[in-house]
Amino acid sequence: DRGLARLPVEADYGSEFRYRDPLLEAGSVVLVITQSGETVDTLAAMEEARAKGMQSIALVNVVGSQAARLADGVVYLNAGPEIGVASTKAFTSQVVAAYLLAIYLGEKRGTLDDERRHQLLHDLARLPNLAGQVLANGTQYERIARRYMHCRNFLYLGRGINYPIALEGALKLKEVSYIHAEGYPAGEMKHGPIALIDENLPVLTICPRDKVRAKMLNNIEQVKARGGRVIAVATEGDAEVADKADDVIWIPETSRYLTPILAVIPLQLLAYHIGVLLGCDVDQPRNLAKSVTVE
Known part of the structure; x- marks a missing residue:
């Protein structure tokens, strides 16, 4: 980075x-x-x-x-x-x-400097415990999966270092549930994808407490104004996100560089539960290989 x-x-x-x-x-x-x-x-x-x-x-x-x-x-x-x-x-x-x-x-x-380096490593040392907290909230993923399992299209939005996590979340949903999903930079939503938004297109937003949180909240408002449904991945206790989104998946607060790791776990679990509920083989999805060794 x-x-x-x-x-x-x-x-x-x-x-x-x-x-x-x-x-x-x-x-x-x-x-x-x-x-x-x-x-x-x-x-x-x-x-x-x-x-x-x-x-x-x-x-x-x-x-x-x-x-x-x-x-x-x-x-x-x-x-x-x-x-x-x-x-x-x-x-x-x-x-x-x-x-x-x-x-x-x-x-x-x-x-x-040494102080900054030690802080970064300390943040990393806390990560297993924080990830365990995310995994412990297992029932919420299945509940949300049941609500959205029959939707045939999803839009995933993220900004900055969380944009690649939106891509990863969309990829996992495609791979294990065979549902079309698209990861997109949230700042580009108005340049095309906003035309797709209605009640049949769930929009998953990655909205932790960071310097672009206000921008992500604006994205959520834009989706809601057009009749869309929002699933938000947000920092624990963020009442404003909870008030605006239809469903919220909470993650613990951590440094901005490690937030993507905590944010990706719920997206992987959501894809897993939707795939299982739809009867898909989530371990060996059709047409895929573990290593792509030929063009």
Whole structure:
């Protein structure tokens, strides 16, 4: 994260990176994130980086995988075997590994002093307990799943570092319940998706207490004004969100950099419960493979 290490970062899909002839400055490093370490597009992106004289670092779960062998440096996730096709614990481990890497780079580059670094690590040490609190609220996920299980389309909205969590939530719903879902940057809602909103399109918003909370509240109001239904993931005790949304999933308060981890767990559980209620095989969804090894 450039906010901790003050480094310019560009995110890309491995399947796009390899074909777009990327401009890579001298000294750039390509960081690849892969659970299996065998995904064909990721490996091809690493080969493209090497051909351009770039070093690569792999955040990978499977020890001894092709990505681990090809990379110049490896950060193992140590998440253990993940049997289900839809990745959950590996996703969380990838976010944590990236967080730790950002702290390390911030320390080495002098952008983080000792006090700030210790606070960031202290926040991370509290994360398992906070995640346990999120998991303990299991009945609310099934209740919300029953209410929305027959909807055929969902819209997920997030801002800043929670926008990728909206993408992840939508992906999980598609994978395990076969329901169409779209993750979208909340600030772009008025540039198209707002035309879709009615009572048949649930809108899931990620609305923690952060610097864009007021903007997310405005998104919720815009959805409600058009007859839409809102499921909000919000920080515990946020009465204003509770007043505006139809359903609220509460998460404990934590630092802004770790909020995405607490926010993604309810989205994964919601997808799981909807899939189970619809009779889908949530462990082995149709047409999907754990590792995409051919194009």
